Amino acid sequence: MSMVVEHEKRRREILGKALDVFIEEGFEDVTFQKIADRCGITRTTLYIYFRNKKEIFNYSIKQLLAGVESDLIRVHKDTSLSWMEKLIKVVSLILDRLEENRRFLTVVLNYLLYIAKSDSDPDTRVRKRTIRMRHILATMVIEGIRAGEFAKVNVKTADDLLYSLMEAAIFRLVVLKRSDVKDLKQTVKLAVGQFAAKP
Secondary structure (H helix, E strand, C coil): CHHHHHHHHHHHHHHHHHHHHHHHHCHHHCCHHHHHHHHCCCHHHHHHHCCCHHHHHHHHHHHHHHHHHHHHHHHHCCCCCCHHHHHHHHHHHHHHHHHHCHHHHHHHHHHHHHHHHCCCCHHHHHHHHHHHHHHHHHHHHHHHHHCCCECCCCHHHHHHHHHHHHHHHHHHHHHCCCCCCHHHHHHHHHHHHCCECCC
């Protein structure tokens, strides 16, 4: 059991150092050797933990999204909150996670630009990675409608609106280099407030 824990701990250490390399070099210019050098290990040792730089990158994304999904599920199950409060809290938590991971988002944006240049479809890749999160958001809107807290809004449109706030946060944090997205949290309250059922 402790061997597995040590392996995972070492993987996390490698991810942290690899992130620095990705930020400094950009996804395209990072090599497996550069990551191994930064970690103070050989490429052969690095292969024990990861097959290639893309796997390192994908594992980082998976960890970030797993944390976000865990937050969403926890709030979704909180029976002390109304559906409006849940939705506001969930989107605000996502914005917090984006702020916390601004450096990694820089790498993600760099990667998406890299694959866009190679005639791949970055939109499809992003959708695959965010489909579970979007499903949870849509489910919360549906449950709010069923509970009578939300008007009968178009669920896809509501989901797109909430997701666009997250995209705006990423743009502000990565491209505009803003230090936070507090202003968007107010926008979240306003947007979710528009879903409220009229008396």
